[in-house]
Amino acid sequence: MSLHVDAGAALAIDGGPPVRSAEAPWPRWPVAAPGxxxxxxxxxxxxxxxxxxxxxxxxxxxxxxxxxxxxxxxxxxxxxxxxxxxxxxxxxxxxxxxxxxxxxxxxxxxxxxxxxxxxxxxxxxxxxxxxxxxxxxxxxxxxxxxxxxxxxxxxxxxxxxxxxxxxxxxxxxxxxxxxxxxxxxxxxxxxxxxxxxxxxxxxxxxxxxxxxxxxxxxxxxxxxxxxxxxxxxxxxxxxxxxxxxxxxxxxxxxxxxxxxxxxxxxxxxxxxxxxLLDAQHVVRNRNYELLRQLLASVAGVRLLDRPPEQDALSLYEVPIIFDPLPAGSGNTWAAAALTAEISMRAYPPRAPLHRSPLLQPWKKSTIAGLAGRFAARHRDRVFPHAEYLARHAVLLHHSAFLGAERDMRDLARAVAKVARHAERTAGRD
Missing domain, CATH: 3.40.640.10 (Type I PLP-dependent aspartate aminotransferase-like (Major domain))
Structure with a gap:
């Protein structure tokens, strides 16, 4: 499926023209049901x-x-x-x-x-x-x-x-x-x-x-x-x-x-x-499949694999995985760059739990015993796959997929634009 991207265009985050004007609205969430x-x-x-x-x-x-x-x-x-x-x-x-x-x-x-x-x-x-x-x-x-x-x-x-x-x-x-x-x-x-x-x-x-x-x-x-x-x-x-x-x-x-x-x-x-849920699934899933097709030929970026046994999708957040990222930059940069291109919030995943500031049980005195065991159990443990996704994925909320084909084409062009810049300036981890 063809996807035209101006390879020489500057990123919006660097002062270039965005893929999509801020005046073009994205679907909002939540959507109140009739009745x-x-x-x-x-x-x-x-x-x-x-x-x-x-x-x-x-x-x-x-x-x-x-x-x-x-x-x-x-x-x-x-x-x-x-x-x-x-x-x-x-x-x-x-x-x-x-x-x-x-x-x-x-x-x-x-x-x-x-x-x-x-x-x-x-x-x-x-x-x-x-x-x-x-x-x-x-x-x-x-x-x-x-x-x-x-x-x-x-x-x-x-x-x-x-x-x-x-x-x-x-x-x-x-x-x-x-x-x-x-x-x-x-x-x-x-x-x-x-x-x-x-x-x-x-x-x-x-x-x-x-x-x-x-x-x-x-x-x-x-x-x-x-x-x-x-x-x-x-x-x-x-x-x-x-x-x-x-x-x-x-x-x-x-x-x-x-x-x-x-x-x-x-x-x-x-x-x-x-x-309303299943009708919303139909719209989101159709748009997700279109995005997958549009990004299939874009180097350096991918979506999660879908196991063949998963025969029905439910989109909550859609991870866009940028494998190469600019030297000295992470997916926080990619999220900001994508947000600037499409005027819709894109954001990195939260930190894996072993380094999450939200999981510090030793700060709660009533579970001190469990907190000590938790800290000892995880001392020096590493989680490389969780770390990779946390550092390379950029997430989009499911509401973005409640729109039309044009929205997916804008999104794909923006992702491709960011991915091409990342490839040109890539560092490796």
């Missing part, structure tokens, strides 16, 4: 603003749980107030012992690891597959003492959970999917979040399915589902038929929980937004 306002109004006047409200009628939280479980093909869904809370209660439901080791990838948002600490467990970092950005099955063999693994589907790709589970299951290791970036992605026809024992989702503002702040855990295990309900609602789970005016939660107390409940306003918004 969202009406559903929010229903909650406002229902006198049921939370699942702990006296019963007046059907709760949107129950409606969303059924809708999302049906969308994924899961048996059970337990909504939560945040994706981080979903990870915490998923880990707590496994019945592990205090301080047990849990494997997490080094390239992910910090909550994947801090949730492990919040559950009283020890996060152990693993390097990632450089082709996909996600953990691979081989990572488990390096850590004989782990009791669980949190597999993250990163950016717009999926980890090979069946391969990981094939290694984990004989060792009694529970597999949790962190599918916060993968709503609607599928592996050989099965939805992300349903491949492991538990699947965790975030519905935070930037996610493809959002209510501002929210989350959910899905599972096929009925016993775990009941435990999850208690863990997120102060040891209470849903009772059966509830008389008007009575609380819909019964104090079953088979375990001790906390309050991680999703509000009715968030649940109503998710009920409105979920029916």
């Amino acid at each position: 969202a306002e009406d559903m929010l109004r229903q909650v406002l006047h229902s006198r049921q603003w939370a699942i702990t409200s006296p019963h007046e009628g059907e709760l949107f939280e129950r409606r969303f749980a059924e809708m999302f479980a049906g969308y994924l093909g899961a048996r059970h869904c337990v909504p939560t107030d945040h994706g981080s809370s979903a990870l915490v209660i998923a880990l707590e439901s496994l019945g592990l012992s205090e301080g047990d080791a849990v494997l997490v990838p080094a390239l992910t948002w910090v909550a994947t690891a801090t949730a492990v600490l919040r559950a009283g467990l020890l996060p152990v970092l693993a390097d990632i597959d450089p082709r996909t950005g996600s953990m691979a099955a081989g990572a488990l063999s390096e850590h004989p003492d782990i009791r669980a693994v949190v597999v993250v589907h990163w950016a717009c790709g999926m980890a090979d959970v069946p391969a990981i589970d094939a290694v984990a299951a004989p060792r009694g290791i529970a597999v949790i999917e962190d599918a916060a970036q993968a709503h609607g992605a599928r592996w050989a026809g099965r939805a992300a979040g349903t491949l492991g024992r538990l699947g965790c989702f975030s519905m935070q503002h930037s996610k493809v399915l959002t209510c501002g702040e929210g989350g959910a855990v899905v599972t096929g295990d009925e016993v775990l589902a009941g435990q999850l309900e208690e863990l997120r609602a102060d040891s209470r789970r849903y009772r059966g038929r509830t008389p008007v005016g009575e609380l819909p939660l019964a104090e079953t107390a088979t375990t001790m929980g906390a309050n991680f409940c999703l509000s009715e306003f968030g649940a109503a918004l998710l009920c409105a937004q979920l029916p």
Whole structure:
């Protein structure tokens, strides 16, 4: 597919003309669904603003749980107030012992690891597959003492959970999917979040399915589902038929929980937004494939590999990987250069967790024991594949892919322009 780029044009960051004028708008996020306002109004006047409200009628939280479980093909869904809370209660439901080791990838948002600490467990970092950005099955063999693994589907790709589970299951290791970036992605026809024992989702503002702040855990295990309900609602789970005016939660107390409940306003918004998701996937995925074709002949730049088993994409962030970068410059330069060309924010991934300023458990006195073990466990360890992507990828938010073909052509021309400058002035790492 042809892509015309003026090889001699100066970069916009250096004073040259940009590929795209700042007056040409990009799609904005979030996009309110038709009917969202009406559903929010229903909650406002229902006198049921939370699942702990006296019963007046059907709760949107129950409606969303059924809708999302049906969308994924899961048996059970337990909504939560945040994706981080979903990870915490998923880990707590496994019945592990205090301080047990849990494997997490080094390239992910910090909550994947801090949730492990919040559950009283020890996060152990693993390097990632450089082709996909996600953990691979081989990572488990390096850590004989782990009791669980949190597999993250990163950016717009999926980890090979069946391969990981094939290694984990004989060792009694529970597999949790962190599918916060993968709503609607599928592996050989099965939805992300349903491949492991538990699947965790975030519905935070930037996610493809959002209510501002929210989350959910899905599972096929009925016993775990009941435990999850208690863990997120102060040891209470849903009772059966509830008389008007009575609380819909019964104090079953088979375990001790906390309050991680999703509000009715968030649940109503998710009920409105979920029916839009697949149509948005169609637009984003079509544009992503066009971008892949346009960049196929551009030297020095690439997208993540897509395993053939991943038969449905869910774009959250799209990594553009610049293999050569100018001598003395990193992907912070590439992100700034790309932003200047297209007037849309492009940004580097966050630092891998072993050097993240957000993961410093020794700054929290109540987990001093775990913090000491975490520091000792990771002293002198290196994560070269996570480091490479963190230093060479530039990310684009999924909203950029909700536009038209022209947007992808502008984006491809801008990427090619930056890549050609990088090749001409390249340093090597």
